[in-house]
Amino acid sequence: MPVLDEYLRRFADQHRRRGISSVYVLAESAQPERILGYYTLSAAEVDGQRLTEAERKKLPRYPVPCFRMGRLACRTDQRGRGLGKLLLGCAVDRCLKARQQIAAYALVVDAKDDVAKAFYVHFGFKPLRDAPLTLYLPLGQ
Numbered sequence: 001m002p003v004l005d006e007y008l009r010r011f012a013d014q015h016r017r018r019g020i021s022s023v024y025v026l027a028e029s030a031q032p033e034r035i036l037g038y039y040t041l042s043a044a045e046v047d048g049q050r051l052t053e054a055e056r057k058k059l060p061r062y063p064v065p066c067f068r069m070g071r072l073a074c075r076t077d078q079r080g081r082g083l084g085k086l087l088l089g090c091a092v093d094r095c096l097k098a099r100q101q102i103a104a105y106a107l108v109v110d111a112k113d114d115v116a117k118a119f120y121v122h123f124g125f126k127p128l129r130d131a132p133l134t135l136y137l138p139l140g141q
C-alpha cells in the first residue's frame with residue numbers, strides 16, 4: 001500500500017520528533033527490520049454533538065478529549081492472519097493505559113474507505129453522525 005509505506009519511510013520519525021503522532025510497529029524479534037504492520041496514535045478532540053444521541057446527553061457541550069489512530073496497516077502479504085486485530089488491540093490497550101493519567105473519552109479512527117470502515121465496525125466502532133468514515137470506540141462507561 002504505497003501511501004501507508006511512504007508515511008512510514010518519510011514521515012513517521014519526523015512526526016514522532018515533532019509531537020504530531022507516535023508510531024508503533026509490529027515485527028518478529030528474529031527479524032526486527034521487517035515491519036509487519038504499524039499504527040499511529042495522537043491526542044485529539046471531538047465535538048460531543050457528533051456522537052450518538054445517548055452519548056451526547058452524558059457529555060459536556062464543549063469538545064471531548066480523545067485519542068486518534070491516524071493510521072493502521074499490515075503488510076499486504078500478511079493480511080488475514082490476525083495481525084490487524086493484534087495491532088488494534090495493542091492500540092486500544094495503550095489508550096486505556098494512557099487514560100489512567102490523561103482523560104480521554106474515546107479512540108477515534110479515520111477509515112480511508114468503506115472496506116476499512118467495515119473492519120472497525122467489526123470491532124464495535126461507531127461512525128460519527130456527520131462523518132461516516134470517522135469512527136469512534138468509547139474507552140470507558
Ligand SMILES: CC(C)(COP(=O)(O)OP(=O)(O)OC[C@H]1O[C@@H](n2cnc3c(N)ncnc32)[C@H](O)[C@@H]1OP(=O)(O)O)[C@@H](O)C(=O)NCCC(=O)NCCS
Nearest residue numbers: 072073074079080081082083084085112115116118119122
Ligand atoms: C484493515 C487491515 C489493517 C486488517 O488487517 P488484517 O490483518 O488483514 O485483519 P485480521 O486478520 O486481523 O482480521 C481480524 C478480524 O477482522 C475481520 N476483518 C478484516 N478485515 C475486515 C474488513 N475489511 N471488514 C470487516 N471485517 C474485517 C476479520 O474477518 C477478522 O475477524 P475475526 O477476528 O472475527 O475472525 C488490513 O487489511 C490493512 O492493512 N489494510 C490496508 C490499510 C487499511 O485499510 N487500514 C485501515 C485504516 S485506513
